[in-house]
């Protein structure tokens with residue numbers, strides 16, 4: 272499930288330094304980076320006229336290398352700079368370009384725009400006039416590329432420090448950076464391409480990619496494939512959605528303990544009506560239960576609180592979602608059993624953990640460490656984080672997922688995959704991927720129920 276390491280600016284600099292220490296020449300690295308980017312730009316634009324914007328640092332240096340290579344291939348290239356080059360490699364690349372250099376504020380637009388103003392070294396937002404000019408030039412181009420990161424985004428957090436135009440493509444140099452996957456910065460590029468610049472990079476934080484799933488063993492039976500219990504409450508629909516998602520996730524068996532007995536839904540989900548919260552503990556006292564999911568449709572009243580307490584006291588692996596997270600956030604101190612999966616959205620996360628510092632990745636990792644649970648910190652850029660420091664960031668989620676009930680489906684998938692794998696981090700990664708894939712297959716304007724029907728196909732694609 273490792274779709275490529277994600278490095279902060281400091282980690283990237285350390286990886287580059289390790290390469291320099293091993294004898295790699297720093298200008299040679301800039302030539303490699305520029306050549307890799309130029310190849311991607313060439314494939315998209317061929318001989319269409321291009322304007323390359325070059326900043327004062329090494330990102331600008333990459334820009335001069337790109338300009339020279341494209342010019343040598345016959346592309347009509349113009350270069351516009353934002354002041355002088357301040358790094359030795361940048362100065363060398365600028366000299367090797369050797370052509371005219373326009374003032375960025377006066378340069379006319381071109382069919383292709385390449386933004387090599389600032390990369391991982393950006394320390395503050397661009398001046399308003401510069402940011403506005405960048406937006407005009409990018410908006411006027413038919414094809415636009417951001418080199419490493421779009422200028423104006425904070426590489427480590429994905430925050431926008433000044434106005435950032437939308438680019439057709441962002442070329443990540445050597446490794447992904449948090450800004451490539453975290454919002455709002457991630458939303459400023461239509462396409463993300465990773466360019467290999469030949470240096471070794473590694474991180475415990477990576478981009479989420481498609482999982483490899485397996486079919487049940489030949490001698491499997493329903494209990495060896497995982498038994499999920501879903502504790503419902505006030506709102507029947509939510510726990511039913513979660514239960515059916517769990518049943519379609521590969522788990523062997525799903526039981527739902529709720530106040531209602533639904534008249535719809537698959538007969539394969541065993542529904543037991545338990546009106547009094549006291550009955551939950553007894554229903555969960557079955558050692559064959561692998562995972563308990565509680566939260567979707569639970570309710571936040573005393574009844575919901577009692578059901579949550581019974582679920583948490585039962586001693587099974589836990590998935591906590593929705594109302595369970597709100598109740599926990601209100602109670603504050605109640606210990607979350609180790610090995611649980613928590614699926615908070617932004618508001619629930621804040622209530623549980625307060626204002627943690629750093630990027631969404633940093634916050635998810637801190638919450639995982641603090642609670643001992645795997646975090647599925649949801650959103651357009653879901654971050655899955657484990658207490659041991661591993662994290663995965665999902666990108667490209669369908670915006671149609673922002674509809675009622677999709678969180679219940681995700682929670683059910685987490686529970687089902689946890690029952691199958693017994694590994695909370697792996698289960699959470701698989702669940703988030705399956706959820707995104709189901710949404711992609713469901714197309715536009717789906718309702719959460721539609722995800723259920725496409726889950727088997729999403730799983731089939733990964734067997």
Ligand SMILES: NC(=O)C1=CN([C@@H]2O[C@H](COP(=O)(O)OP(=O)(O)OC[C@H]3O[C@@H](n4cnc5c(N)ncnc54)[C@H](O)[C@@H]3O)[C@@H](O)[C@H]2O)[C@@H](O)CC1
Pocket residue numbers: 287297300301304305326327328329330331332333357358388389390391392393394395396397398418419420444468
């Ligand atoms: N370190 C290396 O050897 C390599 C770096 N590469 C490129 O270099 C980039 C990082 O280079 P740098 O560290 O030089 O950083 P940048 O090129 O992002 O720019 C840093 C420079 O801009 C100034 N600056 C920062 N924010 C500013 C603002 N808002 N307005 C005006 N000036 C501002 C800084 O004082 C510094 O001089 C990467 O993103 C990548 O594109 C690649 O060439 C691969 C090799």
Ligand SMILES: [K+]
Pocket residue numbers: 330386387388389390417418419420421422
């Ligand atoms: K850039």
